[in-house]
Amino acid sequence: MADKEYDIIIVGSGAGGGMATYQLANAGLTVALVEAGGYYDPAADEQRTQLRNPWESPRRGASTRRRPFGDYNACIGGWDLDGEPYTQKGDTEFMWWRGRMLGGRTNHWGRISLRFGPLDFKRRDIDGLGENWPIGYEDVKPYYDKVDKLIGVFGSNEGLYNDPDGFFLPAPKPRLHELYYIDGARKLNVPVYPARKSMLTKRINDERGVCYYCGQCSRACSIHADFSSSTALIYPALRGGRVDLYTNSMVREVLTDARGKATGVSYINKEDKKECTLNGRIVVLAASACSSARILLNSKSAQHQNGLGNSSGHVGRYLHDSTGASRAAFLPELMNRDIYNEDGVGGMHVYTPWWLENAALDFPRGYHLEIGGGMGMPSYGFGFAANQYNDYLGKRVGGYGNGLRDDIRRFYGARLSIACRGESVPQYDNYCELDPTVVDEWGIPVLRFNYQWTDYEINQAKHMQDSMEALLEASGGILLGDKPGAERNYGLAKPGEIIHEVGTTRMGLDPKTSVTNEFGQLHDASNVFVVDAGTFVSQADKNPTWTILALSWRASDYIVEQMKQQNI
Amino acid sequence: MSERSETKHSVERRDVLKALMLAPVAGAVLASTGCTVAPEAGRQAITWTRLPTQYSYARTDVEKQRDAALFAETFFREHELVTIAVLCDIILPSDHENGGALAAGLPDFVEFMAKDRERYKLPLRGGIAWLDNYSLDNFGARFVEADNKQQLAICDAIAYPDVQDEALQPGIAFFSLMRNMTLTGYYTTELGFRDLGYVGNTPNIWDGVPDAVLARHGKSYDAEWLAKCVDQSRRNIKAEWDDEMNLIT
Ligand SMILES: Cc1cc2nc3c(=O)[nH]c(=O)nc-3n(C[C@H](O)[C@H](O)[C@H](O)COP(=O)(O)OP(=O)(O)OC[C@H]3O[C@@H](n4cnc5c(N)ncnc54)[C@H](O)[C@@H]3O)c2cc1C
Numbered sequence A: 001m002a003d004k005e006y007d008i009i010i011v012g013s014g015a016g017g018g019m020a021t022y023q024l025a026n027a028g029l030t031v032a033l034v035e036a037g038g039y040y041d042p043a044a045d046e047q048r049t050q051l052r053n054p055w056e057s058p059r060r061g062a063s064t065r066r067r068p069f070g071d072y073n074a075c076i077g078g079w080d081l082d083g084e085p086y087t088q089k090g091d092t093e094f095m096w097w098r099g100r101m102l103g104g105r106t107n108h109w110g111r112i113s114l115r116f117g118p119l120d121f122k123r124r125d126i127d128g129l130g131e132n133w134p135i136g137y138e139d140v141k142p143y144y145d146k147v148d149k150l151i152g153v154f155g156s157n158e159g160l161y162n163d164p165d166g167f168f169l170p171a172p173k174p175r176l177h178e179l180y181y182i183d184g185a186r187k188l189n190v191p192v193y194p195a196r197k198s199m200l201t202k203r204i205n206d207e208r209g210v211c212y213y214c215g216q217c218s219r220a221c222s223i224h225a226d227f228s229s230s231t232a233l234i235y236p237a238l239r240g241g242r243v244d245l246y247t248n249s250m251v252r253e254v255l256t257d258a259r260g261k262a263t264g265v266s267y268i269n270k271e272d273k274k275e276c277t278l279n280g281r282i283v284v285l286a287a288s289a290c291s292s293a294r295i296l297l298n299s300k301s302a303q304h305q306n307g308l309g310n311s312s313g314h315v316g317r318y319l320h321d322s323t324g325a326s327r328a329a330f331l332p333e334l335m336n337r338d339i340y341n342e343d344g345v346g347g348m349h350v351y352t353p354w355w356l357e358n359a360a361l362d363f364p365r366g367y368h369l370e371i372g373g374g375m376g377m378p379s380y381g382f383g384f385a386a387n388q389y390n391d392y393l394g395k396r397v398g399g400y401g402n403g404l405r406d407d408i409r410r411f412y413g414a415r416l417s418i419a420c421r422g423e424s425v426p427q428y429d430n431y432c433e434l435d436p437t438v439v440d441e442w443g444i445p446v447l448r449f450n451y452q453w454t455d456y457e458i459n460q461a462k463h464m465q466d467s468m469e470a471l472l473e474a475s476g477g478i479l480l481g482d483k484p485g486a487e488r489n490y491g492l493a494k495p496g497e498i499i500h501e502v503g504t505t506r507m508g509l510d511p512k513t514s515v516t517n518e519f520g521q522l523h524d525a526s527n528v529f530v531v532d533a534g535t536f537v538s539q540a541d542k543n544p545t546w547t548i549l550a551l552s553w554r555a556s557d558y559i560v561e562q563m564k565q566q567n568i
Numbered sequence B: 001m002s003e004r005s006e007t008k009h010s011v012e013r014r015d016v017l018k019a020l021m022l023a024p025v026a027g028a029v030l031a032s033t034g035c036t037v038a039p040e041a042g043r044q045a046i047t048w049t050r051l052p053t054q055y056s057y058a059r060t061d062v063e064k065q066r067d068a069a070l071f072a073e074t075f076f077r078e079h080e081l082v083t084i085a086v087l088c089d090i091i092l093p094s095d096h097e098n099g100g101a102l103a104a105g106l107p108d109f110v111e112f113m114a115k116d117r118e119r120y121k122l123p124l125r126g127g128i129a130w131l132d133n134y135s136l137d138n139f140g141a142r143f144v145e146a147d148n149k150q151q152l153a154i155c156d157a158i159a160y161p162d163v164q165d166e167a168l169q170p171g172i173a174f175f176s177l178m179r180n181m182t183l184t185g186y187y188t189t190e191l192g193f194r195d196l197g198y199v200g201n202t203p204n205i206w207d208g209v210p211d212a213v214l215a216r217h218g219k220s221y222d223a224e225w226l227a228k229c230v231d232q233s234r235r236n237i238k239a240e241w242d243d244e245m246n247l248i249t
């Protein structure tokens, strides 16, 4: 198909790429979707990990280097990929999670689906830090609305200004430990609401199933009741017949002509290691924020000597991740519980959005709280430190014999945990660049990361720890472990660890300080777009994916419009 | 756990081993053939359920190759494996309606995990050696060759992390690791599911905490919250909304 010219070449099949594929193919355009990983469908039994019992794995679900979140996690990829290294400058500790499969990281993401609010697009106006987005909530709202209806998200309309309402499916009822949290939070006047997540608690179309509450969305849903880019967007697009899917195809660079416009991409076919070319009128990058930046930086030409789209030197700059910290407690009131099936949907049913005013605090941006606990399925690690809570009951820890069975039963599901996810302040000095010497197994220069947290994030983490302690105790919990102090940055997760990395090709009005316009179109090449989280100006205290989806749809509409007007 | 129940079960342990040698383990689910390791001097043979060496569960090619390589490798020497078996059996005895560590195939599981996780190899091998040294010093015999009372005396010395005796710390660390492996290896089998009473991992309809449980914990769902939740009788009716974002189906 080397001589064929596609209307659109899309690189990467995650959230951004899946949405662009769906929209652009449905608009009648021919699309080549190029994905570095293999074909994946959790409905195929040979790829299904959902509903498997622990003993179907020789390691009982334990993690491995290739499955860092457990043997049944639906991620082909992780922190450490065979043949695809990345490097760190100085004492940078950036962690980079990559998915290599159709659908990218949307196969195993948490499905927490939060709209940004009006304040989130204009943070500079509020605290003078970072930059405003060139667009506001009103520009994105129509797309959030459409994404809600197309993909499905449960939640509740609460009329909160900066956590806007949506077209929600009904929420699943809270579990018992979540009722303890609700009561605890209310005691402290901390709000708590149904979570907002993209699992189908109600039918939305004839293609996808309705959730049957196995709690295993991170293993990918064989009835397609949770959102994955592949199951909800790419398969339907493929059925339309206008999309050619290239899997196991690693894009090296975007090819440009003498005028500096893109003509297509070159990629390595991982099966036969051959270098191939695809021709297209428009190239849409959706390889994830850092991978798209890498492709641009590697696309050097006479016209784009610093890499494509990089006349500003801003490609890779302003890389930022959400902040994170967590804490857990033992809930004595849940000892010796009645056992019943409370799997529910994967992860939490209730959450707390940011509820305070930053003006009164010593850090500028907020965070939300994610609640965990419950009677999960035993898998590797279950029974470790089986009776450690005996300490709190004045009984001895350790021992052996059949009495351990009673300990296991007594403490099963008697745990409550909180994870905080917050907004960091984007920094020019936090960035990824090409490593001058290291290449991957195909000879492509790899990324090198430069990243340090600032006091904004560290002070925020300190506040997170105090909030979590207060809430866990108000819920009846006995705190576990030590409270991390200044020496450990108050438990602040490493940059990248929360896996919400954004900002590397940020959008803006000024081509000197931004890489794309508000539609993800490169300032330097009008027929190249970025539709992943690279274009984010700031990441909000919300998880990024619902906004990636909305912005990718918005960019797709713009592409169709511009093509009609023959501007590109 | 109560001291009494431990002693009771432990005293019967030798008989159990004998029984295990004579008949396949009752209730063994993971494999049917028993593995018998030749008796060492003056001992009964010890038998456990063999775990499968082939699995099929959505692996990539490189993962399949790695697992096949792990299964082809042998890490523990026979004496080490027997020691693991005896220890696991003390930690979770077999004389229970839901079986114990041996019925759950623990020695095979520990062998696999040691190969899977390089970082377990040394603590396990070294821990067994420490145990034998300690046993030789105190009773003139390696752990598996010590008599039942002596074995339990050793376990009593190293089974509790609050013991401060410095000389015992390596043994305590090893025993904790073995207890972790034994419990995790047991509760991730069908026997363990039964023992726990686990009922999840199956398609169902979550419609909230059962009323009796709510009552027992003095909790309830408030009406305002419930109004936001799924009416499970309408889950299959396609979602539609009015322009004000209200679900109308
Ligand atoms: C465990 C986990 C939990 C998460 N939970 C949440 C959550 O609850 N809520 C939320 O909003 N977000 C969550 N996220 C983040 C979310 O997964 C990402 O924001 C989202 O998937 C990003 O979409 P994307 O399109 O930018 O890229 P990805 O989903 O990463 O997809 C990029 C694709 O591009 C391909 N690719 C990369 N380079 C190339 C190349 N050179 N050539 C060809 N193809 C290439 C990759 O193989 C990949 O398939 C979570 C992530 C993880 C890992």
Ligand code: SF4
Residues within 6 Å of the ligand: A050, A199, A200, A210, A211, A212, A213, A214, A215, A216, A217, A218, A220, A221, A222, A223, A224, A225, A226, A344, A345, A346
């Ligand atoms: S909880 Fe529901 S959506 Fe998630 S995997 Fe199970 S059935 Fe699918």
